[in-house]
Amino acid sequence: MARVVVTTGPATLGVNWVSMMIHRAGLPWLPAVIFVALACTGAAAQDRGTVNPKPLPPLANPNDPSTPAKELFGRKDAPAPLEARSIGFYTRGCLAGGVALPINGKTWQVMRLSRNRNWGHPDMIRVLERLADKVPKTSGWPGLLVGDMAQARGGPMRTGHASHQIGLDADIWLTPMPSRELTRQEREEMSATMVVAANKKDVDPSVWTPDHLAVLKTVAQDPDVERVLVNAAIKKALCREAGTDRAWLHKVRPWWGHDYHFHLRIGCRKGDTGCEAQPATPAGDGCGAELDYWFRDAILNPPPPKEPPKPRPPMTMANLPAACKQVLLAE
16 A cells, blocks of 8 residues: 655755755755755645635735735735736746646646645646646556645745745646546545655655656656656666666756655746746766765754754845736736
């Protein structure tokens, strides 16, 4: 039987803890890249939702410059009626003209509906629908279970992610869509399948199947997809099982968490001059020494910090591109 879990560890300990671990590990990445990867840990992504979500209470003083941007964007449940564009960076931006992925498709179903995070740039919606249509043709999965995408107007989220802010990110569960429509309660309460072994050094052979590889390969081969983030153990399995067709592997990048879902990202869209692209993925399949790093004991089982990391101040509107104020206020 497949194990289902609510993920703990670095994925739920937050950006500060992982940032400390990066410093301790001495990873020589650029700050922007660090934040992108941190943002994709999917913290609390498996937390249960509710079938009866209640609206957030109004803010006492939403015009206060110190009001966290996540509180402002988290209260917008409809998209900004503006021309579609991604504004800013994946971890510091917003989304104009967002479109909702329908909660049901022939080859996909949206999970955790109470979060209202099934929004994205129109191109992102088209990519997801295209990929969902391909998956049953390249694997034994009937379709995809789609987790968090973006909020209606993008921007920082109150819980769970630092990225997913500009409508170009999506989490996909490593659980095949069933051949029936899930109930609302199932979408809010069921957990995704953990595919990584308990020792974190490889995938769980009782859960991992060739279909997992086929789905990830299908996604990574899509020309619009720039990155696919997975647990290092999953990357290890892909490297071992990919065979001679390995050109797609360079898009699949290891990162903490991502053991029950994968994160796909598309690039800035043509003409979105206000969208900040991230550096291209390195050449090669990523299956050499750079992957071995992730299986050092200090990385697999890092000691807890001696002192709790100091919380970062919340992002405010002043930290976002100026155009995000127009997105926030558009009626």
